[in-house]
Amino acid sequence: MAVLLVAASLALATPSAWAAPPPAALAPPDAFAELLLAAIGYARPARRFAGGVKLLALHSGGLSSRSLANDLAAAVRTRHDALRPGTGQATPRLFPGPDALRALIAEGGYNCVLLSTDLSTGQHEQIQQVTRELKVLSVAVEADAVRGGVSLGITLEERRLRLYVNRRAAQEEGVTFHLALLRHATLTGEEPKGLGGS
Numbered sequence: 001m002a003v004l005l006v007a008a009s010l011a012l013a014t015p016s017a018w019a020a021p022p023p024a025a026l027a028p029p030d031a032f033a034e035l036l037l038a039a040i041g042y043a044r045p046a047r048r049f050a051g052g053v054k055l056l057a058l059h060s061g062g063l064s065s066r067s068l069a070n071d072l073a074a075a076v077r078t079r080h081d082a083l084r085p086g087t088g089q090a091t092p093r094l095f096p097g098p099d100a101l102r103a104l105i106a107e108g109g110y111n112c113v114l115l116s117t118d119l120s121t122g123q124h125e126q127i128q129q130v131t132r133e134l135k136v137l138s139v140a141v142e143a144d145a146v147r148g149g150v151s152l153g154i155t156l157e158e159r160r161l162r163l164y165v166n167r168r169a170a171q172e173e174g175v176t177f178h179l180a181l182l183r184h185a186t187l188t189g190e191e192p193k194g195l196g197g198s
Contacts, residue, residue: 026068026117026141027156029075035154035161036139037079040112042181043137048111048174052087053080055139056105057114058095058127065118066092068141072114095119098126105134112137115145124148128169135174147188151175164188 027035040049055076059069073090080088089108096104105113113136115127128149131138138150146153146164151173153164165177166189177185 027154027161029071030079031156031161032072032141032154033075033079035163036076036152037083039152039154039163039177039181040137042178044176044178045174048135048137052084052089053112054088054108054110055090055112055114056108056110057090057092057116058101058119059092059116060118060120060123061094062118065116066094069093069114069116072116072141095123095127098130101127101130102134105130105136110136112139115140115150117141121148124150132169132172137173137175138169143186143188149189162186 026032037053040053043049053076055073057069057073057076059065069092073092077088077090080090089110091108091110093104095101104110113127113131115124115138119127124145128138130136131151137152140146140150140153141155143153143155143162143164146166146169149166149169151166151170153166155162155164163181163185165182165185165187167177167182167187168189170176
């Protein structure tokens with residue numbers, strides 16, 4: 001009995017037993033797709049997405065990153081087709097570098113770029129430069145990416161989906177979000193100048 005009490009007290013005394021909750025997990029692909037498409041419904045100008053969501057899911061080439069990009073692209077394509085048959089497109093791709101990305105977005109008519117996990121900080125910066133230049137909405141699966149300049153993020157925290165919006169980044173990509181969406185999101189980054197939401 002004494003050994004059991006000592007073991008229990010040691011377990012409670014160790015930082016791992018009372019540490020902060022685990023970091024945000026990745027949202028299940030179907031839930032991610034549903035929330036992404038709902039959020040895009042609140043994006044302005046609406047005409048940018050009038051022909052459907054055309055998502056380019058970029059990955060680093062690593063197995064987990066590639067698998068995540070494939071799963072999320074498939075879920076977005078399936079969910080979009082259920083809502084508006086034949087109008088959606090979602091393609092997973094290895095990040096080709098900024099110049100090839102510009103050409104790929106222009107040729108494919110993509111209006112949304114998903115940054116998968118495991119992309120380096122330098123790759124994030126290059127992708128964000130392209131999305132701002134071409135006015136394409138950037139989306140991530142990690143809150144830190146949104147804090148770092150991606151417009152929209154969807155995570156799973158404490159078994160609940162959580163939406164992050166970086167209004168400054170969205171403005172630089174030519175997008176604003178309706179206040180009805182912003183009320184339910186965690187806002188990051190600076191508030192854009194001259195925009196109060198619509």
